[in-house]
Amino acid sequence: MVFEKIREMLAEKIDCEKETILPETKFTDVGIDSLDVTELVMNLEDEFGVEIGMDASIETVADLVAKIERKLEAKNAASGS
Amino acid sequence: MSFYIAGTGSYVPEKVLTNDELAKMVDTSDEWITQRVGVKERRVCTTETTGDIACRAAERALQNAGVAPDELDLIIAATISADMASPSLGCIIERGIGASCMAFDVSAACSGFIFALDVAAGYFARGMVKTALVVGAERMSRLIDWNDRSTCVIFGDGAGAAILRAGDGYIDSTFTVRGGDDVIRIPNFAGTSPFYKVETPPPYIYMNGQETFKFAVNAIVSDVSRIMEKNNLTASDVSYIIPHQANSRIVELAQRRLGLPPELFYVNIERYGNTSAASIPIALDELNRSGRLSRGDKIILSAFGGGLANAACLIIW
Numbered sequence: 001m002v003f004e005k006i007r008e009m010l011a012e013k014i015d016c017e018k019e020t021i022l023p024e025t026k027f028t029d030v031g032i033d034s035l036d037v038t039e040l041v042m043n044l045e046d047e048f049g050v051e052i053g054m055d056a057s058i059e060t061v062a063d064l065v066a067k068i069e070r071k072l073e074a075k076n077a078a079s080g081s
Numbered sequence: 082m083s084f085y086i087a088g089t090g091s092y093v094p095e096k097v098l099t100n101d102e103l104a105k106m107v108d109t110s111d112e113w114i115t116q117r118v119g120v121k122e123r124r125v126c127t128t129e130t131t132g133d134i135a136c137r138a139a140e141r142a143l144q145n146a147g148v149a150p151d152e153l154d155l156i157i158a159a160t161i162s163a164d165m166a167s168p169s170l171g172c173i174i175e176r177g178i179g180a181s182c183m184a185f186d187v188s189a190a191c192s193g194f195i196f197a198l199d200v201a202a203g204y205f206a207r208g209m210v211k212t213a214l215v216v217g218a219e220r221m222s223r224l225i226d227w228n229d230r231s232t233c234v235i236f237g238d239g240a241g242a243a244i245l246r247a248g249d250g251y252i253d254s255t256f257t258v259r260g261g262d263d264v265i266r267i268p269n270f271a272g273t274s275p276f277y278k279v280e281t282p283p284p285y286i287y288m289n290g291q292e293t294f295k296f297a298v299n300a301i302v303s304d305v306s307r308i309m310e311k312n313n314l315t316a317s318d319v320s321y322i323i324p325h326q327a328n329s330r331i332v333e334l335a336q337r338r339l340g341l342p343p344e345l346f347y348v349n350i351e352r353y354g355n356t357s358a359a360s361i362p363i364a365l366d367e368l369n370r371s372g373r374l375s376r377g378d379k380i381i382l383s384a385f386g387g388g389l390a391n392a393a394c395l396i397i398w
Contacts, residue, residue: 035330038291054291
């Protein structure tokens with residue numbers, strides 16, 4: 001779910017086929033700089049209702065997926081669902 | 082009773098530092114800086130002090146308002162880069178322009194000018210002052226690690242000032258302070274104590290760029306929408322939104338998220354870089370002197386910075 005959403009958002013941003021975006025895709029390799037990543041994170045925060053701290057560890061699509069999934073698990077655990 | 086802005090002034094040091102010159106000092110390029118920050122050149126002090134540039138901006142504001150220095154009842158300076166820990170920059174300005182009144186500083190980093198306007202509004206509300214001078218002045222070049230390419234390309238030096246007179250032009254304001262020094266800090270310590278056991282940090286400005294970007298965009302979006310909603314304003318009611326000039330991409334993303342027309346946002350970062358508390362009064366002075374403001378215009382000022390502190394206000398020109 002998270003991966004698919006990131007794929008969609010990223011494909012729209014860089015205007016490519018979403019199938020070309022893989023978990024190991026590095027943001028810098030597809031012309032996405034650190035501020036673009038931050039914008040992507042802000043859109044994902046709105047989408048999933050979580051807050052994500054920014055640090056240098058978000059290099060690949062998989063890094064971002066993992067960060068959001070951890071936040072979602074914590075959120076679901078807190079709400080008991 | 083609050084105030085209206087009777088005149089503005091600004092001053093930037095003569096030395097222009099271009100991106101190409103910076104690229105000779107650190108590993109960067111005009112293309113990188115332009116694309117990431119939106120700055121083409123900035124001004125840096127060579128012999129001027131923060132007090133010098135603050136006084137020149139203040140003198141220009143006095144002249145623009147037709148106010149004599151001895152008419153001032155209050156001077157508030159917003160700065161994080163005063164020349165001295167004491168006396169305050171406000172006191173230096175007072176002597177420099179030949180005024181004789183209460184003077185002090187407000188420290189709220191890049192949001193300092195709006196905090197200072199709000200403090201001044203309190204003095205007007207209590208009827209304690211009739212005419213006030215508010216100055217935002219910064220010599221950021223002395224707080225920067227000039228070997229750190231991630232921060233030295235962003236900032237610049239400059240000063241902006243406004244003369245306030247009793248009136249009803251300060252309509253609304255909003256302030257938010259998160260607290261803490263984890264995202265932005267400038268340790269800037271001076272001196273040592275033989276008793277202090279803790280290692281002192283590097284004195285220079287530190288910023289978590291991505292966290293700052295997110296905070297800044299969210300600050301503009303929430304503050305501007307709060308001010309517009311509370312005062313029943315649509316885009317066509319507002320003449321200008323003057324955001325703190327920190328990074329053109331912050332302004333662009335905030336503008337898109339707010340769904341407001343880009344031309345509503347005044348941006349001059351390409352010429353000055355981020356001048357902290359001076360950026361908004363410099364921009365206001367440019368708009369004023371280029372004849373783009375008419376009495377009755379509604380203007381929103383929106384700032385964000387270290388603290389983390391963000392603020393916005395609605396003024397009627």
